[in-house]
Amino acid sequence: MKLLLIATDARLVVTVRSWMGMNGTTVEWLVLGTQAERTLHESRYDSVVLDSNLPDVSTTEVLRRIRHAGHHLPLVIVADSDDTQERIRLLDLGADDYVVKPVRVAELAARLRALLRRCSTGYAAENELRHGDLRVATQSRTVSKDGSRVLLTEKEYSLLEALVRNKGLVVSRQRLEEIMNGKFCELSSNPLEVHVHHLRRKLGAHLISTVRGVGYMLGQVA
Secondary structure, eight states: OEEEEEOOOHHHHHHHHHHHHHTTOEEEEESOGGGHHHHHHHSOOSEEEEESOOSSSOHHHHHHHHHHTTOOSOEEEEESSOOHHHHHHHHHHTOSEEEESSOOHHHHHHHHHHHHHHHHHTTGGGGEEEETTEEEETTTTEEEETTEEEOOOHHHHHHHHHHHHTTTSOEEHHHHHHHHTOTTSOOOSSOHHHHHHHHHHHHOTTSEEEETTTEEEEOOOO
């Protein structure tokens, strides 16, 4: 499992990273909530743990941005106190679970595993992006067209997902290059145009439109 931990509580960070790391979970750590949406675009995670005390933005705003961007992966809030009204509010806003400090990491891990099992069965449709006959499964990072699987490289997939998530909008060259060469990826040896060309060849020449001097956007569905 790959976990994104967004927290400033040093004790929480050390405990989660050491215990879960020993049990086979890769834990990536962010301090700033404003970095969450971009980080989730750049790399695939299985779940998120969000501390209720962040220095730059409220828990509510981070949660809203993550869900608004279309990320439906399991998300657990870690709070300082068991405020029933706050628990209800955050669950209604899209959190999947809510635990109170001091955190029992074994229990937190079990809750995350339970949420992942639920995602793999009941929530599969929420993790699929669509554009015409194109289907992008964000959990498995697979793509199909007309019901047939299309094999993409990691960078091709990242570019396609970014465009589908922003359909109807122009995505700048700089943003696409940041996604393609994100901090969790190796630098690409090919320019952006080469990867766009490969996507057009595999998925259709009219799938991606070039907006000269700006970037790219998805073409209209026929």
